[in-house]
Amino acid sequence: MKNLKTISLIGAATMLMQVGVAHADLDADDLREIRKISEGFGLISLEEAQAKALEAKPGIVEDADLEDRAFDKGWDYEFEIVDADGGEWEVLIDAKTGEVRKTTQDWF
Numbered sequence: 001m002k003n004l005k006t007i008s009l010i011g012a013a014t015m016l017m018q019v020g021v022a023h024a025d026l027d028a029d030d031l032r033e034i035r036k037i038s039e040g041f042g043l044i045s046l047e048e049a050q051a052k053a054l055e056a057k058p059g060i061v062e063d064a065d066l067e068d069r070a071f072d073k074g075w076d077y078e079f080e081i082v083d084a085d086g087g088e089w090e091v092l093i094d095a096k097t098g099e100v101r102k103t104t105q106d107w108f
Contacts, residue, residue, distance in 0.1 A: 033066075034046050034064075034066045037075070038066065038075075038095065041096075043095040044093075044096070046077065049079075049095065049098065050079065052093050052098050052100060053077070053100070054081070056103050057091050058083065058084070059081040059082050059083040059089065060081065061080070061081055062088075063079070063080040064077060064079050066078075066095060074095065074096055075095035075096065076101060077092070078090065078092055078093075079091045080106075089103060089104065089105050089106065090102070090104050090105075091103050
């Protein structure tokens with residue numbers, strides 16, 4: 001089972017290298033929407049946010065979203081990252097400042 005997970009991670013890493021990590025599970029429409037919002041509100045780019053997320057938790061980005069947080073917290077980039085041990089993490093990056101807001105491991 002562990003070998004299967006390792007093979008899957010290697011395959012995912014290879015695919016991501018071919019399409020660019022910043023574009024992991026995002027299609028062209030998602031990317032256009034994120035760029036439109038980030039430029040319109042003066043936010044950091046998806047690529048800058050991804051670099052910050054990978055500094056906080058090295059691994060492979062599986063998914064990325066730009067979320068408008070409730071209660072005036074502003075915009076966050078949300079990244080799902082798989083680390084070298086196969087652990088899954090969620091990293092939130094403040095889309096205005098680039099600050100790491102939260103890093104949590106998914107426990108499922």
